[in-house]
Amino acid sequence: MNEHITKIDDTILDLFRRAKKITFLTGAGVSAESGIPTFRDELTGLWKHYDVEKLASEEGFVNDPSLVWGWYEWRRAKVAAAQPNPAHLAIAELEKRFEVTVVTQNVDDLHERAGSTNIRHLHGELNKAHCIQCGDAYTHKEFVFTKDEVELEQARIEPPKCRCGGYYRPSIVWFGESLNTDVWEDSVEACNEAHLLIVIGTSAQVYPAASLPYNASLKNVPVLNINPEENNFRYLVPFFLKGKAGDVMTRIMNQL
Numbered sequence: 728m729n730e731h732i733t734k735i736d737d738t739i740l741d742l743f744r745r746a747k748k749i750t751f752l753t754g755a756g757v758s759a760e761s762g763i764p765t766f767r768d769e770l771t772g773l774w775k776h777y778d779v780e781k782l783a784s785e786e787g788f789v790n791d792p793s794l795v796w797g798w799y800e801w802r803r804a805k806v807a808a809a810q811p812n813p814a815h816l817a818i819a820e821l822e823k824r825f826e827v828t829v830v831t832q833n834v835d836d837l838h839e840r841a842g843s844t845n846i847r848h849l850h851g852e853l854n855k856a857h858c859i860q861c862g863d864a865y866t867h868k869e870f871v872f873t874k875d876e877v878e879l880e881q882a883r884i885e886p887p888k889c890r891c892g893g894y895y896r897p898s899i900v901w902f903g904e905s906l907n908t909d910v911w912e913d914s915v916e917a918c919n920e921a922h923l924l925i926v927i928g929t930s931a932q933v934y935p936a937a938s939l940p941y942n943a944s945l946k947n948v949p950v951l952n953i954n955p956e957e958n959n960f961r962y963l964v965p966f967f968l969k970g971k972a973g974d975v976m977t978r979i980m981n982q983l
């Protein structure tokens with residue numbers, strides 16, 4: 728049954744009142760109010776302006792490592808200059824009252840910086856990199872802003888090299904690559920065993936992440952979807968709060 732509720736009424740509040748374990752599945756929309764572009768929004772989405780094949784695939788990296796490293800450094804700079812917004816802060820605040828797990832498709836660190844402690848990064852992290860040949864983990868130096876963000880966007884920056892001679896690449900799950908098995912299994916468990924799964928700010932177009940709410944609802948986990956648009960879940964999830972992540976989470980926090 729679909730219930731499109733825009734008001735935070737007792738039906739919604741009861742989902743929280745009955746829950747001890749709450750899992751969030753977050754997507755780019757949760758960071759939108761921090762000024763981080765989403766991927767598929769018509770006007771501002773990254774994949775509307777940049778070539779996925781060139782920037783988010785191993786083949787693209789091998790063909791032009793400096794283009795790819797420069798682009799991810801630009802994104803890292805953008806995130807470093809951003810602040811967690813009321814949605815990140817509310818999710819972190821809920822840890823005081825519930826067992827909260829955040830399963831995120833986001834590669835930024837805004838959940839961490841808001842204070843969430845139990846986070847699974849399904850698609851990797853902008854602040855991590857590893858050698859494309861031997862897998863050695865790279866530690867980013869403290870970010871030094873020698874260029875402003877706009878310049879960085881255009882920048883080609885040669886990636887650092889590992890002792891084995893291979894380039895370090897961003898530890899982001901690129902198209903055609905598998906998710907980390909441990910992170911995936913933990914995420915499945917966190918969604919399926921939650922008393923409430925809150926899906927927030929995702930278009931639900933990328934699998935396997937998008938399968939998590941479907942599978943959880945098959946296990947009778949109530950799913951609450953928060954999004955300003957009606958996304959792919961509208962036919963499957965029972966509860967839909969239409970609105971921006973920060974606004975809706977603030978209204979929920981005020982009423983809990």
Ligand code: OAD
Pocket residue numbers: 753754755756757759760765766767768772832833834850899900901902927928929930931932933953954955956958970971972973
């Ligand atoms: P998308 O760009 O596909 O979807 C963003 C969603 O956020 C849309 O449903 C918007 O309606 C919604 N949205 C926009 N502003 C919002 C706001 N203020 N509050 C709440 N929601 C808002 O981003 P994802 O679903 O996260 O993968 O995309 C999934 C994956 O596709 C990403 O993790 C990335 C990309 O390719 C990798 O980088 C591996």
